[in-house]
Amino acid sequence: MAEEVRNRKVVLKRYVTGYPTEDDMEVVDGTIHLAVPAGLAVPAGLTAPAVLVKNLYLSCDAWMRGRMSKRDDVTTVVNDFVLGEASYFLSKVVESTHTDYQAGDLVWGMVGWEEYTVITHPSWLVKIQHTELPLSYYTGVLALEFVISVVSPNDVAGMSGLTAYAGFFDVCKPKPGEAVFVSAASGAVGQLVGQLAKLAGCHVVGSVGSDDKALLLKDKLGFDDTINYKSEPDLGASLRLRFPDGIDVYFDNVGGETLDAALPQMRLRGRVAVCGMVSQYNLDDPGEGVRMRNLPWLVTRRVRMEGFNVADYLADEEYYRRFEEAMAGYLRDGRVTYLEDVVEGLESAPAALVGIFRGRNVGRQLIVVSRE
Amino acid sequence: MAEEVRNRKVVLKRYVTGYPTEDDMEVVDGTIHLAVPAGLAVPAGLTAPAVLVKNLYLSCDAWMRGRMSKRDDVTTVVNDFVLGEASYFLSKVVESTHTDYQAGDLVWGMVGWEEYTVITHPSWLVKIQHTELPLSYYTGVLALEFVISVVSPNDVAGMSGLTAYAGFFDVCKPKPGEAVFVSAASGAVGQLVGQLAKLAGCHVVGSVGSDDKALLLKDKLGFDDTINYKSEPDLGASLRLRFPDGIDVYFDNVGGETLDAALPQMRLRGRVAVCGMVSQYNLDDPGEGVRMRNLPWLVTRRVRMEGFNVADYLADEEYYRRFEEAMAGYLRDGRVTYLEDVVEGLESAPAALVGIFRGRNVGRQLIVVSRE
Structure with a gap:
């Protein structure tokens, strides 16, 4: 036995x-x-x-x-x-x-x-x-x-690595020089998205819930700027300040008020990759929901907002190898910190x-x- | 003079x-x-x-x-x-x-x-x-x-004709046999989307605000089914009934509650073309907004929701000619009624x-x- x-x-x-x-x-x-x-x-x-x-x-x-x-x-x-x-x-x-x-x-x-x-x-x-x-x-x-x-x-x-990689490159389709906003930016996925965006030549701003996290993003992960959403009285105004020419790509991990604040700041043909809406997972009453004011901006700015799931990228083996090769290399070389x-x-x-x-x-x- | x-x-x-x-x-x-x-x-x-x-x-x-x-x-x-x-x-x-x-x-x-x-x-x-x-x-x-x-x-x-044509074919990318939902279905754009969807071999349900309009959609425009949203106590339940296997394409002219009700009914990789959000144009206080409960379904079902504007299709002359040829032909042959x-x-x-x-x-x- x-x-x-x-x-x-x-x-x-x-x-x-x-x-x-x-x-x-x-x-x-x-x-x-x-x-x-x-x-x-x-x-x-x-x-x-x-x-x-x-x-x-x-x-x-x-x-x-x-x-x-x-x-x-x-x-x-x-x-x-x-x-x-x-x-x-x-x-x-x-x-x-x-x-x-x-x-x-x-x-x-x-x-x-x-x-x-x-x-x-x-x-x-x-x-x-x-x-x-x-x-x-x-x-x-x-x-x-x-x-x-x-x-x-x-x-x-x-699978935060593949989620960040697929969501950023395939859903957001970033171009060098574009302005990228990431919410929950010190989280499992957000921190990687920000760093991949920097590697892709983008300007990256992340939102987090504390000044310590904000410091970390700038000092350790190379983010260009940060927003502590808990200490900002007007998230829309903060975003306008950080993105005077608007946001090309919003990688959304939280949904709710942050999404609503980001929509009017989107540039023409901007893209919102919806990775998660953590702000809504704990709503007691599903009927409660979230007050959205700015969805009509999807039309004004012709924004594509797309939900995705890492599962969709698992089937494609070739895609997979590309990710594995790239991400293991970034981590080994220290170009991505986790x-x-x-x-x-x-x-x-x-x-x-x-x-x-x-x-x-x-x-x-x-x-x-x-x-x- | x-x-x-x-x-x-x-x-x-x-x-x-x-x-x-x-x-x-x-x-x-x-x-x-x-x-x-x-x-x-x-x-x-x-x-x-x-x-x-x-x-x-x-x-x-x-x-x-x-x-x-x-x-x-x-x-x-x-x-x-x-x-x-x-x-x-x-x-x-x-x-x-x-x-x-x-x-x-x-x-x-x-x-x-x-x-x-x-x-x-x-x-x-x-x-x-x-x-x-x-x-x-x-x-x-x-x-x-x-x-x-x-x-x-x-x-x-x-430009309702080009709006319907571009929004339906290019944003929604319908396939024959797919299930299409159109809101404001007797309006300038909605009535055309529904008829184009039938020509494309889709199953089409339209929502309208009166029984007279609903009759018109079925009798004159060939819609498969209708919803009078004003007399339905539960729009989500009505949609589930009309679309037991879910919605592939939602052509959204109204936003707000109708959009929120449609999201959980979307099928995997469904598409929402956001043409307009008329329900929100008259909100007195922009802070009022609309309670959205179901945006997280964008992730669950990997839905692409995309705003568009007919202006984007005007620049492409070849596209334009294709539309003109098609739409004038449909109208002449009586395959589309306006x-x-x-x-x-x-x-x-x-x-x-x-x-x-x-x-x-x-x-x-x-x-x-x-x-x-």
Whole structure:
């Protein structure tokens, strides 16, 4: 009989309305035998062997909020009460009955928020290639591959690197010299968009929620200018000041008031890539919505506003290789810096997740479950 | 000395906030000598000769509302208190010192809401080609050419035929069998979009504000189904019923609640062509805005929402010829019907303009100033 160890988990106690609180989640200690169990139920179409992994890093993303709600009218469904069934992780294989994986391999994929996971669908797993880069990068900036057949395509998210790359280059279609505005600019995706925009020869302004974050954007990430939206009484006026000739590209991570303020500042044939609308994920009553004053500017300025999802770019392998090559190169050369906000221990996970909706994180929010 | 006749005009009495009322306008009778005056001031870069025209038909469009407001933050400016400096007209040349035009020519272009106009910039004028079609068509469905150098490009509107054609085919990019939703479907543009969509092999549902209009769409224009938005308690539910598999293309003429109701019904990679947002043109307080609940569906469904303006399609002459050929053919063959709501006399113009914001018109709103 294999050794039995603690398997700590973060469990969702109840469906969430409004902002999530730490009390919506619970840290519970179970146990697990450190072996792939015999006679596992296997999802249709997948081969039988399984992999037991020890989870090292977990990511913590705004899109998870959607999986914490009980709503009938959305495609994203909370499968069960284990929070983050679809979280990204960076793991070490403990035992494997799958010929492609063996003990000690480093892999990434999706898993629950727990210390150990038995994976019965190893086609989701990706072995780590660029070991010269920080391992944690594989929870986001370098998450390079994912099989989407098992979950709804709407659930594929968290791949901040590919999201930033595809959203900026393919949805925004930037030209050198253009003016780019990024919201949630110190977040997982925003920080990369800003840096890619600088590499593309654009003028980049990012909005953030604190002066510390603003400093970071200018000092560490090369943004041309910043807006602390929490201390600006009139966001529209701030944008006019930063963009006297208007905005060519707005990479929108937040929606709501920031989007509304940006629309009248858009230049003719400007583009708004809608990556997320985090400002609306926690609205208690879906009927509440957001007062939008400036949508008619879409017509006045012939603006293209386009929602996208990283899932759409996963199918194209060639596209994919191009991204991998480019992004790994940028990171290696130091032309792109990736800010991570790392907390230690699975027990810190609920507070970390709650924090991203309050703007407490600086950079991609990560949880170290174990360092080895 | 040339004969002096009455020149009746409609004059804007004050800048308008909220819905325009008849009282915002005034019908005043001036006089005019039926001759091109000598020593006219000529706009820079234009040749000296001028044309005196007698106006026969005037159009009456929602976009004119923008020229009635006093607002600092928009590009569209009311040049003066003469309402409709930029209205379309269908006129007969009375006298001309320009070699391209002679007395009796039928022309179309832009002019004030008045009986006679001296045109010092005849490069705006277009002679009428298809005399086998109703003359009034040249105020909208067949308005084929326009020089945009003199006014702001944002002011070019009212060319309902080209607007419908370019917006539907080039912004929406429809495929046969797709499901199309059109709002303000009995209006100048909407009625044409619906018919073009049927010609393109699509399934078409239009929303209107009365049962009479709904009947007209099905009986006269071949729409597959209709929604009377005024009698539907839940627009989202009505749309789900009409589009059980979702909407591929939404041609938006109204914005606001209808847009918000349509967004969750959009199919993956659906397209929203934003032609106008008439529901918001009359908002008293720009801070009032509209409660939008469903913009995040842009991301969920990867929807492209794009504002456009007919001005963008005027520059491409080849495109233009294609439209002219197609639309004149459809009209001649009866494959496209054009509904016009005609009122008699310039003195009826204020009520007609006020009426289009209350949904009183059925089809393109026109004013007959004179029948010959």
